[in-house]
Amino acid sequence: MDEERETLQRIVSTLVNKNDEIHNFIDMLNHTISNVQVNSSNAISELDEEFDGLYSVLHEMKGSMANTIQQEEARKIQALQDQLSQCSRALESSEELLELAVQSLDIKNPVELLEAARQIKDSVTVASAFRLSLKPKVSDSMTHMMVDFALEKRMLQAVKFLPVPKAPEIDVAACLVADNCITVSWRMPEEDSRIDHFVLEYRKTNFDGLPRLKGEQHWELVDYIKATQYTLSGLKFDTKYVNLRVQACNKAVAGEYSDPVTLETKAFVFSLDSTTSHLNLKVEDTYVEWDPTGGKGQEKIKGKENKNRSNTASPKRSTNSPRASARGGRDRFAGESYTVLGDTAVESGQHYWEVRAQKDCKSYSVGVTYRNPGKFDQLGKTNSSWCIHINNWLQTTFSAKHNNKAKTLDIPVPDRIGVYCDFDGGQLSFYNANSKALLHTFRTKFTQPLLPGFMIWCGGLTVSTGLQVPSAVKTLQKSENGLGGSTSSLNNVA
Secondary structure, eight states, X not given: OHHHHHHHHHHHHHHHHHHHHHHHHHHHHHHHHHHHHHHHHHHHHHHHHHHHHHHHHHHHHHHHHHHHHHHHHHHHHHHHHHHHHHHHHHHHHHHHHHHHHHHHTTOOOHHHHHHHHHHHHHHHHHOGGGTOOOSOSSOSOOGGGOOOOHHHHHXXXXXXXXXXXXXXXXXXGGOEEETTEEEEEEEOSSOOTTOOEEEXXXXXXXXXXXXXXXXXXXXXEEEEEOSXXXXXXXXXXXXXXXXXXXXXXXXXXXXXXXXXXXXXXXXBOOOEETTTSOTTEEEETTEEEEOTTTTTTTHHHHHHHHHHHHHOOOTTSOTTSHHHHHHTTOOXXXXXXXXXXXXXXXXXXXXXXXXXXXXXXXEEEEEEEESSOOTTOOTTSSTTEEEEEEEOSSSOEEEEEETTEEEEOOSOOOSEEEEEEETTTTEEEEEETTXXXXXXXXXXXXXXXXXXXXXXESSEEXXXXXXXXXXXXXXHHHHHHHTTOOOOTTOOOO
């Protein structure tokens, strides 16, 4: 009976997952149909704009060329009219001389006739009619103003839609996720010399299947990538996966997106649990600050708060989640234990986070502790907590603490501290987060889940989570483990 029930449960789980995939695919198909309609409308609008622009250019060219023809017409007519005026004046003068010459033929007196003939001869010699060119200065031809658009017509008839670049192919084997960076590599399915640049889009997700349309973050865009590889750096890995896709663009048009790929982004993510913090601490997500007035007027209601907190589960988190079970029903820290814990427990694997202290911090500790420490317990003063402690009061002291024993660290205090926890390997190391230089290592056997812990007095701490174990730390760990490592005198089996 139990075997059949288990089989049915597996079938139910498989069907639920398959139905979820089909629903997601239906959403994608509907979204694609909508995009086809919108993109087709946009393409027609752009086509209208291109043709309107072409019509505008042709209309402008026609007007300009017609104006040139009209100017040539006016020039020729003006030249011919000037020549016509000259001819008219010459003709008038010539007719007057002709009339005078005819009249002179009737003179009887030889002397008068001789004088008249001499005068007419002199007038004819200087007459404009005999110096006038009887050839038109310009021709009536306008053939030099003719056009032939046969070549342009053939070019227009040959106009086609722009070639769309093919979708790139992401080379998953060449992609790399390390040091909170993602290096993405891709290639074109065939050589295309017209590719001008690439566009890379990415978004965080908690689903390892095909990208979903509902309940997902917006795509982040990186444009104008000239190479076929790009590294996204400085990322916070606060989700399990990242979706990636690439498209190729030529000078005028972008191609289809590549098939999206999903890469895993493992990292330890937590926030500060304000329900555990001392009343003199002000906590907000990943920041904690000393507040000397925080406890006033609240002691009377503290017992009521603790009672309600222990009997009421958080509406946002399942009681089975690591974060809900991390704090249990414990009281706030009190007395001189100005402490706050992280809300997510380390139960296995290798994890890394960083802490930055304000410059005016007087005293602070960074470390880990087992669940449910006493409300008056201080980090490093019990056999269930490990930390490094910085005291800037009067003079600076830097030490590693465990089980109420301290070891002085004769090294400069970095402004950023990296915490590396290898739960299964029983190792807790602290690093200079800038140089990745090792500060101190505890070696032990962890027998319970660990919570990040932070103590602060006078000042503030900023915690950075969602970080992968840096490659430099991994290298140092291999080197240290290969050499056997150095064991702190504070270590013990807990």
